Amino acid sequence: xxxxxxxxxxxxxxxxxxxxxxxxxxxxxxxxxxxxxxxxxxxxxxxxxxxxxxxxxxxxxxxxxxxxxxxxxxxxxxxxxxxxxxxxxxxxxxxxxxxxxxxxxxxxxxxxxxxxxxxxxxxxxxxxxxxxxxxxxxxxxxxxxxxxxxxxxxxxxxxxxxxxxxxxxxxxxxxxxxxxxxxxxxxxxxxxxxxxxxxxxxxxxxxxxxxxxxxxxxxxxxxxxxxxxxxxxxxxxxxxxxxxxxxxxxxxxxxxxxxxxxxxxxxxxxxxxxxxxxxxxxxxxxxxxxxxxxxxxxxxxxxxxxxxxxxxxxxxxxxxxxxxxxxxxxxxxxxxxxxxxxxxxxxxxxxxxxxxxxxxxxxxxxxxxxxxxxxxxxxxxxxxxxxxxxxxxxxxxxxxxxxxxxx
Numbered sequence: 375x376x377x378x379x380x381x382x383x384x385x386x387x388x389x390x391x392x393x394x395x396x397x398x399x400x401x402x403x404x405x406x407x408x409x410x411x412x413x414x415x416x417x418x419x420x421x422x423x424x425x426x427x428x429x430x431x432x433x434x435x436x437x438x439x440x441x442x443x444x445x446x447x448x449x450x451x452x453x454x455x456x457x458x459x460x461x462x463x464x465x466x467x468x469x470x471x472x473x474x475x476x477x478x479x480x481x482x483x484x485x486x487x488x489x490x491x492x493x494x495x496x497x498x499x500x501x502x503x504x505x506x507x508x509x510x511x512x513x514x515x516x517x518x519x520x521x522x523x524x525x526x527x528x529x530x531x532x533x534x535x536x537x538x539x540x541x542x543x544x545x546x547x548x549x550x551x552x553x554x555x556x557x558x559x560x561x562x563x564x565x566x567x568x569x570x571x572x573x574x575x576x577x578x579x580x581x582x583x584x585x586x587x588x589x590x591x592x593x594x595x596x597x598x599x600x601x602x603x604x605x606x607x608x609x610x611x612x613x614x615x616x617x618x619x620x621x622x623x624x625x626x627x628x629x630x631x632x633x634x635x636x637x638x639x640x641x642x643x644x645x646x647x648x649x650x651x652x653x654x655x656x657x658x659x660x661x662x663x664x665x666x667x668x669x670x671x672x673x674x675x676x677x678x679x680x681x682x683x684x685x686x687x688x689x690x691x692x693x694x695x696x697x698x699x700x701x702x703x704x705x706x707x708x709x710x711x712x713x714x715x716x717x718x719x720x721x722x723x724x725x726x727x728x729x730x731x732x733x734x735x736x737x738x739x740x741x742x743x744x745x746x747x748x749x750x751x752x753x754x755x756x757x758x759x760x761x762x763x764x765x766x767x768x769x770x771x772x773x774x775x776x777x778x779x780x781x
Contacts, residue, residue, distance in 0.1 A: 391519040396554035397459045398523030403547035406527035419738035426606040427734045432487020437724030458492025463551035470541040504564035514647020517700035518640035525636035589767035594702035596760025598726035600753040603733035618678040635692040642693035655776045656768040662698035667757030674747040
């Protein structure tokens with residue numbers, strides 16, 4: 375067996391992480407514009423939800439197709455990543471030519487989501503080729519890149535000094551994605567990827583038949599009940615809170631605070647990855663979900679109050695809400711047959727994002743019913759159920775294959 379140079383490994387992993395940051399900035403590129411579009415075009419709550427949920431719907435559709443036909447295990451990963459990123463960038467850029475309230479914009483967001491099925495799960499598969507007793511760290515690094523990419527549109531919003539030219543962040547985000555599509559060709563793999571098994575649609579059911587995988591997936595689903603609803607609405611939450619207390623520049627401050635809240639999760643993901651390799655996957659995921667669920671319960675109590683306290687709670691929530699994400703994917707990597715890895719990761723993300731659709735649309739309804747003070751509290755249900763699933767996984771003998779026996 376040929377020894378792999380650590381320098382070559384980290385060059386490849388770092389470049390892959392950069393590609394993920396640049397490409398995944400497309401996910402929230404339109405969502406980050408919601409406060410501006412509300413002010414300029416009178417964007418309503420349901421339509422605002424569609425800016426996020428249409429991407430998730432597209433992602434679910436894309437991952438379903440990928441899982442059914444094992445595309446993630448059949449297509450060359452760098453080609454799959456590049457072509458998906460290119461199409462997504464063009465779809466995102468096309469929005470600037472349309473009325474932001476039009477149906478066509480939602481369809482373009484849907485197409486962007488479909489293309490994400492060739493970016494996020496494929497990046498996971500590519501980084502797994504470099505893993506050697508550090509899977510949690512590597513996947514944590516990649517999820518950190520996802521987190522930073524998701525936060526990036528809120529910084530791109532600050533490029534718009536006029537406050538109302540919503541096209542600038544979209545064009546900038548698409549430009550970054552095009553750079554990603556070019557750079558991915560230079561990312562090397564740690565080892566050859568095993569040949570995919572013959573096409574068999576029943577292979578998708580393996581994720582449910584094998585109990586350890588099923589429980590790992592259930593933990594992830596609880597996590598996803600909370601994550602994307604929080605990311606989609608935390609910017610609006612902060613903006614409206616800052617308006618109530620009449621901050622001088624509520625829009626600027628909200629964009630900056632939202633970027634910090636989401637981006638700090640990248641650090642949480644990386645630290646959690648290192649800790650999980652040493653302390654165990656189930657240990658870290660349980661701890662993270664307890665903290666994030668608690669934040670979901672109490673953050674609304676600070677709405678319209680002292681911005682310092684509110685931002686501190688949001689930062690804690692931002693760190694914990696994503697810290698466990700990479701470890702659920704790592705569980706799938708460590709529990710799945712290697713020649714089914716891409717499909718198993720794709721199934722996990724597919725169902726997880728399907729679940730996130732409900733809470734993305736439920737949050738504005740909760741706001742109407744119980745106000746922002748309690749609107750995020752129902753998100754704590756997911757982490758609570760996720761904790762129960764990971765406790766059960768921890769008790770199985772198969773859990774010894776996690777984190778080099780650390781569970």
